[in-house]
Amino acid sequence: MVKLEKFPGVSKELQKILDANMDEVGARRRAREAFKDIQLSIDHILFKIPCDGLKIKESYEVNSKGLEYFSKSWVPQASPPKAVVCFCHGYGDTCTFFFEGIARKLASSSYAVFAMDYRGFGLSEGLHGYIPSFDGLVDDVIEHYSQVKENPDFLGLPSFLFGQSMGGAVALKVHFKQPDSWNGAVLVAPMCKIADDIVPPFLVRQILIVVAKLLPKRKLVPQKDLADVAFRDVKKKTMTAYNVIAYKDKPRLGTALQLLNTTQEIEKQLEKVSLPLLIVHGKADMVTDPSVSKALYEKARSTDKKLILYDDAYHSLLEGEPDETILKVFGDIISWLDAHS
Numbered sequence: 229m230v231k232l233e234k235f236p237g238v239s240k241e242l243q244k245i246l247d248a249n250m251d252e253v254g255a256r257r258r259a260r261e262a263f264k265d266i267q268l269s270i271d272h273i274l275f276k277i278p279c280d281g282l283k284i285k286e287s288y289e290v291n292s293k294g295l296e297y298f299s300k301s302w303v304p305q306a307s308p309p310k311a312v313v314c315f316c317h318g319y320g321d322t323c324t325f326f327f328e329g330i331a332r333k334l335a336s337s338s339y340a341v342f343a344m345d346y347r348g349f350g351l352s353e354g355l356h357g358y359i360p361s362f363d364g365l366v367d368d369v370i371e372h373y374s375q376v377k378e379n380p381d382f383l384g385l386p387s388f389l390f391g392q393s394m395g396g397a398v399a400l401k402v403h404f405k406q407p408d409s410w411n412g413a414v415l416v417a418p419m420c421k422i423a424d425d426i427v428p429p430f431l432v433r434q435i436l437i438v439v440a441k442l443l444p445k446r447k448l449v450p451q452k453d454l455a456d457v458a459f460r461d462v463k464k465k466t467m468t469a470y471n472v473i474a475y476k477d478k479p480r481l482g483t484a485l486q487l488l489n490t491t492q493e494i495e496k497q498l499e500k501v502s503l504p505l506l507i508v509h510g511k512a513d514m515v516t517d518p519s520v521s522k523a524l525y526e527k528a529r530s531t532d533k534k535l536i537l538y539d540d541a542y543h544s545l546l547e548g549e550p551d552e553t554i555l556k557v558f559g560d561i562i563s564w565l566d567a568h569s
Contacts, residue, residue, distance in 0.1 A: 284302050
Protein backbone atom coordinates (compact mmCIF):
# COMPACT_ATOMS: atom_id res chain seq x y z
CA MET A 229 0.00 0.00 0.00
CA VAL A 230 1.26 3.45 -0.88
CA LYS A 231 2.46 5.54 2.04
CA LEU A 232 0.16 8.51 2.75
CA GLU A 233 1.97 11.83 2.94
CA LYS A 234 1.25 14.27 5.78
CA PHE A 235 1.71 17.97 5.13
CA PRO A 236 2.37 20.34 8.04
CA GLY A 237 -0.16 23.12 8.46
CA VAL A 238 -2.78 21.47 6.26
CA SER A 239 -6.32 21.35 7.66
CA LYS A 240 -7.93 18.04 8.61
CA GLU A 241 -10.46 18.50 5.81
CA LEU A 242 -7.76 18.97 3.18
CA GLN A 243 -5.68 16.10 4.56
CA LYS A 244 -8.75 13.86 4.29
CA ILE A 245 -9.06 14.77 0.59
CA LEU A 246 -5.38 13.98 0.05
CA ASP A 247 -5.64 10.66 1.90
CA ALA A 248 -8.54 9.43 -0.27
CA ASN A 249 -8.15 6.41 -2.56
CA MET A 250 -6.97 7.90 -5.88
CA ASP A 251 -7.94 4.92 -8.02
CA GLU A 252 -10.91 6.81 -9.46
CA VAL A 253 -10.57 10.15 -11.22
CA GLY A 254 -13.03 12.02 -8.98
CA ALA A 255 -10.71 11.70 -5.99
CA ARG A 256 -7.71 12.85 -8.04
CA ARG A 257 -9.56 15.89 -9.35
CA ARG A 258 -10.70 16.89 -5.86
CA ALA A 259 -7.16 16.52 -4.50
CA ARG A 260 -5.60 18.58 -7.27
CA GLU A 261 -8.19 21.36 -7.02
CA ALA A 262 -7.84 21.59 -3.25
CA PHE A 263 -4.02 21.46 -3.27
CA LYS A 264 -2.92 23.26 -6.45
CA ASP A 265 -2.19 26.63 -4.82
CA ILE A 266 0.03 24.92 -2.24
CA GLN A 267 1.77 22.94 -5.01
CA LEU A 268 2.69 26.04 -7.00
CA SER A 269 3.99 27.90 -3.94
CA ILE A 270 6.77 25.46 -3.04
CA ASP A 271 10.39 26.57 -3.23
CA HIS A 272 11.38 24.99 -6.55
CA ILE A 273 13.04 26.77 -9.46
CA LEU A 274 10.27 25.62 -11.83
CA PHE A 275 7.63 27.55 -9.89
CA LYS A 276 9.68 30.76 -9.96
CA ILE A 277 9.37 30.98 -13.75
CA PRO A 278 7.01 33.88 -14.59
CA CYS A 279 3.84 33.25 -16.57
CA ASP A 280 3.00 36.87 -17.48
CA GLY A 281 1.96 37.22 -21.11
CA LEU A 282 0.84 33.60 -21.40
CA LYS A 283 -2.69 32.40 -22.13
CA ILE A 284 -3.13 29.31 -19.97
CA LYS A 285 -6.14 27.07 -20.56
CA GLU A 286 -7.35 23.84 -18.94
CA SER A 287 -9.92 21.61 -20.64
CA TYR A 288 -11.87 18.40 -20.20
CA GLU A 289 -12.84 16.78 -23.49
CA VAL A 290 -14.33 13.45 -24.55
CA ASN A 291 -12.43 11.60 -27.25
CA SER A 292 -13.66 9.14 -29.88
CA LYS A 293 -13.49 6.27 -27.35
CA GLY A 294 -15.83 8.11 -24.96
CA LEU A 295 -12.97 8.81 -22.53
CA GLU A 296 -12.96 12.16 -20.74
CA TYR A 297 -9.38 13.36 -20.62
CA PHE A 298 -7.67 16.45 -19.21
CA SER A 299 -5.53 18.76 -21.31
CA LYS A 300 -3.75 22.06 -20.80
CA SER A 301 -2.10 24.68 -22.98
CA TRP A 302 0.30 27.59 -22.50
CA VAL A 303 0.37 30.03 -25.44
CA PRO A 304 2.47 33.22 -25.64
CA GLN A 305 0.41 36.35 -26.34
CA ALA A 306 2.98 39.08 -27.04
CA SER A 307 3.97 37.66 -30.44
CA PRO A 308 3.03 34.69 -32.63
CA PRO A 309 4.54 31.40 -31.39
CA LYS A 310 7.54 29.99 -33.21
CA ALA A 311 6.21 26.43 -33.12
CA VAL A 312 3.90 23.99 -31.37
CA VAL A 313 5.37 21.71 -28.68
CA CYS A 314 3.27 18.67 -27.69
CA PHE A 315 4.22 17.06 -24.39
CA CYS A 316 4.10 13.36 -23.49
CA HIS A 317 4.45 12.83 -19.74
CA GLY A 318 6.21 10.05 -17.87
CA TYR A 319 4.91 6.99 -16.05
CA GLY A 320 2.67 7.74 -13.07
CA ASP A 321 2.86 11.46 -13.76
CA THR A 322 0.56 14.25 -14.94
CA CYS A 323 0.83 17.37 -17.07
CA THR A 324 0.08 19.44 -13.98
CA PHE A 325 2.51 20.23 -11.08
CA PHE A 326 6.16 19.98 -12.20
CA PHE A 327 5.29 20.28 -15.87
CA GLU A 328 3.57 23.60 -15.15
CA GLY A 329 7.01 25.16 -14.68
CA ILE A 330 8.50 23.36 -17.69
CA ALA A 331 5.64 24.58 -19.89
CA ARG A 332 5.97 28.16 -18.63
CA LYS A 333 9.67 28.15 -19.51
CA LEU A 334 9.03 26.86 -23.04
CA ALA A 335 6.07 29.20 -23.60
CA SER A 336 8.07 32.17 -22.31
CA SER A 337 10.56 31.33 -25.07
CA SER A 338 7.75 31.80 -27.65
CA TYR A 339 6.51 28.22 -28.01
CA ALA A 340 2.85 27.19 -27.87
CA VAL A 341 2.88 24.27 -25.45
CA PHE A 342 0.18 21.59 -25.26
CA ALA A 343 -0.12 18.68 -22.85
CA MET A 344 -2.60 15.99 -21.83
CA ASP A 345 -2.99 13.37 -19.13
CA TYR A 346 -3.18 9.82 -20.47
CA ARG A 347 -6.06 7.54 -19.60
CA GLY A 348 -5.72 6.48 -15.96
CA PHE A 349 -3.21 9.20 -15.09
CA GLY A 350 -3.53 12.64 -13.57
CA LEU A 351 -6.93 14.19 -14.15
CA SER A 352 -8.08 11.94 -16.99
CA GLU A 353 -10.65 9.18 -16.57
CA GLY A 354 -9.53 5.62 -15.99
CA LEU A 355 -8.22 3.37 -13.24
CA HIS A 356 -5.17 5.07 -11.75
CA GLY A 357 -1.88 3.78 -13.11
CA TYR A 358 -3.48 1.20 -15.40
CA ILE A 359 -2.42 0.94 -19.05
CA PRO A 360 -4.52 -1.79 -20.70
CA SER A 361 -2.87 -1.11 -24.08
CA PHE A 362 0.17 1.06 -24.80
CA ASP A 363 -0.85 1.30 -28.45
CA GLY A 364 -4.29 2.49 -27.34
CA LEU A 365 -2.64 5.17 -25.19
CA VAL A 366 -0.57 6.29 -28.19
CA ASP A 367 -3.70 6.48 -30.35
CA ASP A 368 -5.32 8.77 -27.76
CA VAL A 369 -2.27 11.05 -27.88
CA ILE A 370 -2.32 11.15 -31.70
CA GLU A 371 -6.02 11.99 -31.72
CA HIS A 372 -5.62 14.91 -29.31
CA TYR A 373 -2.49 16.41 -30.84
CA SER A 374 -3.87 16.07 -34.38
CA GLN A 375 -6.74 18.31 -33.28
CA VAL A 376 -4.27 20.78 -31.78
CA LYS A 377 -2.29 21.00 -35.01
CA GLU A 378 -5.48 21.42 -37.07
CA ASN A 379 -6.47 24.49 -35.04
CA PRO A 380 -6.40 27.49 -37.46
CA ASP A 381 -4.35 29.47 -34.92
CA PHE A 382 -1.48 26.98 -35.22
CA LEU A 383 -1.93 25.54 -38.70
CA GLY A 384 1.31 25.69 -40.63
CA LEU A 385 3.56 26.11 -37.60
CA PRO A 386 6.39 23.61 -37.05
CA SER A 387 5.37 20.95 -34.53
CA PHE A 388 7.57 19.05 -32.10
CA LEU A 389 7.03 16.11 -29.78
CA PHE A 390 8.49 16.49 -26.28
CA GLY A 391 8.69 13.17 -24.45
CA GLN A 392 9.90 12.67 -20.90
CA SER A 393 10.84 9.19 -19.62
CA MET A 394 7.90 6.91 -20.56
CA GLY A 395 6.72 9.87 -22.62
CA GLY A 396 9.82 9.33 -24.74
CA ALA A 397 8.48 5.89 -25.64
CA VAL A 398 5.07 7.46 -26.35
CA ALA A 399 6.68 10.08 -28.61
CA LEU A 400 8.65 7.44 -30.53
CA LYS A 401 5.53 5.31 -31.01
CA VAL A 402 3.64 8.41 -32.23
CA HIS A 403 6.47 8.97 -34.73
CA PHE A 404 6.34 5.35 -35.91
CA LYS A 405 2.59 5.75 -36.59
CA GLN A 406 3.00 9.25 -38.09
CA PRO A 407 6.48 9.19 -39.67
CA ASP A 408 6.03 12.41 -41.69
CA SER A 409 3.83 14.46 -39.37
CA TRP A 410 6.37 16.06 -37.03
CA ASN A 411 9.28 18.46 -37.45
CA GLY A 412 11.29 16.89 -34.66
CA ALA A 413 11.31 15.40 -31.17
CA VAL A 414 12.95 16.29 -27.89
CA LEU A 415 13.44 13.19 -25.74
CA VAL A 416 14.36 13.70 -22.08
CA ALA A 417 15.73 10.48 -20.50
CA PRO A 418 13.53 8.43 -22.86
CA MET A 419 12.27 5.03 -21.79
CA CYS A 420 13.67 2.98 -24.66
CA LYS A 421 14.73 0.42 -22.06
CA ILE A 422 14.03 0.17 -18.34
CA ALA A 423 17.25 0.07 -16.32
CA ASP A 424 18.20 -3.44 -15.18
CA ASP A 425 18.12 -2.39 -11.50
CA ILE A 426 14.43 -1.41 -11.86
CA VAL A 427 13.25 -4.51 -13.75
CA PRO A 428 12.44 -7.48 -11.45
CA PRO A 429 14.73 -10.55 -11.67
CA PHE A 430 14.11 -12.94 -14.58
CA LEU A 431 12.27 -15.62 -12.57
CA VAL A 432 10.02 -13.05 -10.87
CA ARG A 433 9.37 -11.49 -14.29
CA GLN A 434 8.23 -14.80 -15.78
CA ILE A 435 5.83 -15.39 -12.89
CA LEU A 436 4.46 -11.84 -13.20
CA ILE A 437 3.86 -12.30 -16.95
CA VAL A 438 1.70 -15.35 -16.28
CA VAL A 439 -0.20 -13.76 -13.39
CA ALA A 440 -0.71 -10.50 -15.35
CA LYS A 441 -2.96 -12.30 -17.81
CA LEU A 442 -5.28 -13.26 -14.96
CA LEU A 443 -5.00 -10.20 -12.69
CA PRO A 444 -3.86 -7.29 -14.88
CA LYS A 445 -5.11 -4.56 -12.50
CA ARG A 446 -3.46 -5.90 -9.35
CA LYS A 447 -0.64 -3.85 -7.77
CA LEU A 448 1.90 -6.60 -7.31
CA VAL A 449 5.07 -5.62 -9.17
CA PRO A 450 8.03 -4.99 -6.81
CA GLN A 451 9.73 -1.65 -7.41
CA LYS A 452 12.23 0.71 -5.80
CA ASP A 453 11.13 4.19 -4.72
CA LEU A 454 11.42 6.01 -8.06
CA ALA A 455 11.76 9.46 -6.47
CA ASP A 456 14.72 8.16 -4.51
CA VAL A 457 16.58 7.05 -7.64
CA ALA A 458 15.29 9.76 -10.03
CA PHE A 459 16.07 12.95 -8.05
CA ARG A 460 19.67 13.89 -7.29
CA ASP A 461 18.96 17.11 -5.34
CA VAL A 462 17.92 16.00 -1.84
CA LYS A 463 15.75 19.05 -1.18
CA LYS A 464 13.89 18.61 -4.48
CA LYS A 465 13.42 14.91 -3.74
CA THR A 466 11.24 15.78 -0.73
CA MET A 467 9.08 17.98 -2.98
CA THR A 468 7.83 14.95 -4.96
CA ALA A 469 5.38 14.40 -2.10
CA TYR A 470 3.52 17.50 -3.31
CA ASN A 471 2.70 15.75 -6.59
CA VAL A 472 -0.38 14.41 -4.86
CA ILE A 473 -2.10 12.89 -7.91
CA ALA A 474 0.97 11.07 -9.22
CA TYR A 475 0.70 7.28 -9.18
CA LYS A 476 3.14 6.15 -6.45
CA ASP A 477 1.96 2.64 -5.63
CA LYS A 478 3.41 -0.65 -6.93
CA PRO A 479 2.91 -0.93 -10.69
CA ARG A 480 -0.15 -2.86 -11.81
CA LEU A 481 0.68 -6.18 -13.44
CA GLY A 482 -0.91 -5.33 -16.78
CA THR A 483 0.80 -1.94 -16.88
CA ALA A 484 4.23 -3.41 -16.11
CA LEU A 485 3.77 -5.96 -18.89
CA GLN A 486 2.78 -3.24 -21.38
CA LEU A 487 5.84 -1.17 -20.48
CA LEU A 488 8.18 -4.14 -20.73
CA ASN A 489 6.78 -5.20 -24.11
CA THR A 490 6.87 -1.62 -25.43
CA THR A 491 10.50 -1.02 -24.49
CA GLN A 492 11.52 -4.34 -26.05
CA GLU A 493 9.63 -3.42 -29.22
CA ILE A 494 11.20 0.07 -29.43
CA GLU A 495 14.69 -1.28 -28.79
CA LYS A 496 14.30 -3.45 -31.91
CA GLN A 497 13.07 -0.55 -34.06
CA LEU A 498 15.59 2.22 -33.35
CA GLU A 499 16.60 2.22 -37.04
CA LYS A 500 13.08 3.37 -37.96
CA VAL A 501 13.51 6.74 -36.23
CA SER A 502 13.86 9.30 -39.00
CA LEU A 503 12.84 12.73 -37.67
CA PRO A 504 15.18 15.46 -36.34
CA LEU A 505 16.08 14.41 -32.83
CA LEU A 506 17.45 15.86 -29.60
CA ILE A 507 18.13 13.32 -26.86
CA VAL A 508 19.19 14.50 -23.39
CA HIS A 509 20.04 12.00 -20.65
CA GLY A 510 21.79 11.91 -17.29
CA LYS A 511 24.86 9.67 -17.19
CA ALA A 512 23.91 8.47 -13.69
CA ASP A 513 20.27 7.68 -14.59
CA MET A 514 19.15 4.57 -12.68
CA VAL A 515 15.57 4.50 -14.06
CA THR A 516 16.01 4.50 -17.84
CA ASP A 517 19.21 3.29 -19.41
CA PRO A 518 21.41 6.04 -20.94
CA SER A 519 23.25 3.43 -23.00
CA VAL A 520 20.04 2.88 -24.98
CA SER A 521 19.84 6.62 -25.67
CA LYS A 522 23.34 6.25 -27.13
CA ALA A 523 22.10 3.31 -29.21
CA LEU A 524 19.09 5.36 -30.36
CA TYR A 525 21.41 8.18 -31.41
CA GLU A 526 23.71 5.79 -33.28
CA LYS A 527 21.03 3.66 -34.95
CA ALA A 528 18.39 6.26 -35.82
CA ARG A 529 18.45 6.96 -39.54
CA SER A 530 17.79 10.65 -38.86
CA THR A 531 20.39 12.81 -40.58
CA ASP A 532 19.73 15.57 -38.02
CA LYS A 533 20.29 14.20 -34.52
CA LYS A 534 21.99 15.27 -31.33
CA LEU A 535 22.74 13.50 -28.05
CA ILE A 536 23.71 15.36 -24.87
CA LEU A 537 24.76 13.38 -21.78
CA TYR A 538 25.10 15.19 -18.45
CA ASP A 539 27.79 14.10 -15.99
CA ASP A 540 26.47 12.86 -12.61
CA ALA A 541 22.85 13.72 -13.53
CA TYR A 542 20.00 11.41 -12.54
CA HIS A 543 16.71 10.65 -14.31
CA SER A 544 14.63 13.78 -13.60
CA LEU A 545 16.76 16.28 -15.49
CA LEU A 546 14.23 19.13 -15.39
CA GLU A 547 12.86 18.58 -11.88
CA GLY A 548 15.36 16.82 -9.64
CA GLU A 549 18.79 18.22 -10.44
CA PRO A 550 20.60 21.22 -8.90
CA ASP A 551 19.31 24.52 -10.34
CA GLU A 552 22.35 25.08 -12.54
CA THR A 553 21.88 21.68 -14.24
CA ILE A 554 18.15 22.31 -14.78
CA LEU A 555 18.93 25.67 -16.41
CA LYS A 556 21.65 24.10 -18.56
CA VAL A 557 19.26 21.40 -19.83
CA PHE A 558 16.58 24.02 -20.53
CA GLY A 559 19.13 26.11 -22.43
CA ASP A 560 20.15 23.13 -24.57
CA ILE A 561 16.53 22.23 -25.36
CA ILE A 562 15.45 25.77 -26.24
CA SER A 563 18.57 26.36 -28.37
CA TRP A 564 17.77 23.19 -30.34
CA LEU A 565 14.10 24.16 -30.77
CA ASP A 566 15.11 27.65 -31.89
CA ALA A 567 17.45 26.21 -34.49
CA HIS A 568 14.70 23.93 -35.85
CA SER A 569 11.75 26.35 -35.83
